[in-house]
Amino acid sequence: MARNKFDIDENLESPFDIRHFKRALVYIKRQKRPMIVALALSVLSAGIGLTAPLIMQHIVDVTIPAKTVGALVGWSALMLATIVISVALAAVRGRIMTSVGQDIIFEIRSDLFKHLQSLSFKYYDDRPQGKILIRVVNYVNSISDVLSNGIINFILEILNLVFIAAFMFAVDVKLSLVTLAGLPVFALFLLLIKNKQRRSWQAVSNKNSNLNAYTQESISGVGVTQIFTREDRNEAIFTRLASNYRQEWMRAIHFNAMIPFTVDNLATLVTTLIYMVGLLALSPQDVTFGVILAMSSYAARFWQPILNLSNLYNGFVNSVAYLERIFETLDEPVSVKDAPGAKALPQLQGRVTFDNVTFGYDTGSSVLENLSFDVRPGESIALVGPTGAGKTTVVNLISRFYDVTGGRILVDGHDIAQSTLQSLRSQMGIMLQDSFIFSGTILDNIRYGRLDATEEEVVAAAKTVRADAFIREFEHGYLTEVNERGSKLSQGQRQLISFARTLLADPRILILDEATSSIDAKTERLLQQGLNELLKGRTSFIIAHRLSTVHNCDRIMYISDKGIAEAGSHDELIEKRGLYYKLYTAQKMEMVV
Known part of the structure; x- marks a missing residue:
């Protein structure tokens, strides 16, 4: 995946296979009971609905020729009852499956959010927030119907096909074979467009993710946009991303629309063949008009489940693109986590030791190399130095927001890599x-x-x-x-x-990273009075570019060249006239100017 870029498509690190769908079935199994009830209602509704053509055949071939009005009213009432009952059962089933779908959404989204909460800072450093957000909200919404109604409807439509085929063959075998003649053609068509359709929906997913990432970034930075009058330029970028999304969406919809178009035409062709074969090729002794009418009704019903299955197939192909992204996120390894057998830290005294610590954000480059120092309980440490030297990295490693790539960090003699995160961070105050x-x-x-x-x-x-x-x-x-x-x-x-x-x-260990960077001098003086009381008895690490705030620290460490260039109290470093002295005097001159 291209990192931190809203205009570059994501490359899947784990392409979809059947195992993804099997994992999705875990969420479906949790809703097994209501789904079984819904399936039973669906089967019952479909079975009752399929009796209508038989009733119609009896009315056309028997009741109407006999001219019995009472029987006609009775059969018509029965036919109406089958329709009403079938619709009522389908409505109840719909309500059940709506609830099931929302439960599935809730569980997947909860698992995603829980996992995202456990991922390290590096995961968020590497990805635009919008591309993460869209997976939790939009993609989960998009797959819910396929994982709930889709499963039920798939089973139901298969059963419908079986039932309809059974009814058709019971009425007339020859016309039933005519109805089935279009299936090989449809199967060949699906085979030809399957891969193109899936790739088109992957492209839609990419463009949607890009658009969402840029929108989120633009909203967060709207103030900067207006300051630099970038509205027109940003609108042009948004228009390009939205246009890319529209283009891919229309291409995907084109493939989707081809399927119902093909089914509709095949159904029409088959129905026409039924009338042609029934009226022209077969004799009245072989088939009555009521049989032809019933078979044409069953043919339409037979191809309707195929159309529904095609739509379900469309939905499945669409959802595959989203399932890939969702499970890719769930499979993202938690790089900073409790080690096997990790132990909870006792109440800390606050001793912190860096033992030959090496760390780099990217493979092949390091920010810190072989860094070693020891901080006594209650000691206040100031970290100063040029931007990007690694000051914030030091405190992030103490908090174990990242794991060291070499060496170890000890707190009260305990290796924090072998301690539970909760027991470490709960005893730290971090700003x-x-x-x-x-x-x-x-x-x-x-x-x-x-x-x-x-x-x-x-x-x-x-x-x-x-x-x-x-x-x-x-x-x-x-x-x-x-x-x-x-x-x-x-x-x-x-x-x-x-x-x-x-x-x-x-906290027992206090970390302040540029805590007073946006506070005016008057407020800073007041704050310093409170800090002096707070820091008593606590180990503290203070990062500050404004050196006036670290005068009273027990020790000042100048971080540079991947380590500690010099360390000592303020007076000691001033007397040494080294890097700290140059930085301090430069700041004093700026204040005078």
Whole structure:
């Protein structure tokens, strides 16, 4: 799959085979009982409906010639009853299968979401969000009918064909053979277009995914678009992607439409042959007009299940393209997970050791090489250095968002690769560069990582980071509703709320990645007062480009050239007049200017 590109089609890493459909049957088996009831109702409905041509034959050949009005009314009423009962049973079956279809959607979507929650950061680094989202929503919706109604209808239509064929041969064998004459032609036609049809729906899936990815990206970045007046250019890109989707859709529909067109024409041809053979080739002693009428009705009914099966085949081919994507996502390996026999960490003291750690995001290149250092419990560590040197990588490895490619990381002497993720991360407070705010109240956002926290504890955390004052300025205070990503809040306010959320978890190891990057100098001074209290007794890692925020850290590590270029306290590094000194004095000069 082309990574992070909305205009390049995805290449399937595991093409569809019958095993995918067998896996889909797992979801169907969970709905076995209601599906059996629905199938029974369908069979009963179909069986009752098939008696109508026989009743019609009797009326034409016996009742009408006898001119018995009472019998005609009685047979007509019986025929009407069969139609009403058949429709009523089909309606009940429809309601059952609607519920089954929604249950299947729920289970597949739940499994997808659960799996996506367990995938590592690397999976999301490599893929546009829109191409992930479309699999959870659109593709699951598209396959639900095939996995529910499709199975029932397939069995039902096969039974219909058997029943209709039995009724036809019971009425007249020769005309029944005429009806079956079109089947070899139809089978040959399906064989010729099968592969083209499947490839066309794969192309539709690709173009739909591309369009969804670009739409999601454009909505997320609409502010930047308007700032740089890119509306016309973006509209042109969207139009091209939408046009590509339309083109592939029309091509796929062309193949789909060929099937009912062929069935309709074959059914018409067969019906014509029945009349020609019945009226011209056979004598009145061999076949009555009532028989011809009944056989023409059965011929139409015989080809209707074939048309329905063709539509089901169309639906199956369409769904195959979506099942491929869904199961590809479900088969995505969880690269960061609990190792076999992993043990829960005890209450941490906060000692962190890097032992010859090497790591790279891509095979063949590394960000860190043979990195080693030891942090004592309660020590505060500042990570500074040029952009892209690996500062955020260090804290991501401590949190085990990625696994090291060499060496090991120890917390209180325990290898985190052999410890459970829950016991590690639950004792860490992490605030990343992206201050993500969820839709809901400010109270809910602060309490996100600790649902049992009281309102008083939430307020205390907010006061510590100096967020309480601005929160109370809102009309509804802590119960103020915020939009997705906190669009009603300033960047600084979002960071303070995220900071309060992290502090409320009362972590033993605290990680702050550019925690004060969008906070003004006045607020930063207030925040620093709260941080000084918070950091007591906790091991902390602080990444900051603004070096004024790391003066008081116990140790400052300058990350460069895939390792630690120099380390020491602020005063020690200033006295050393090395890389940190140059960076610090450069920032001071910028502030003066």
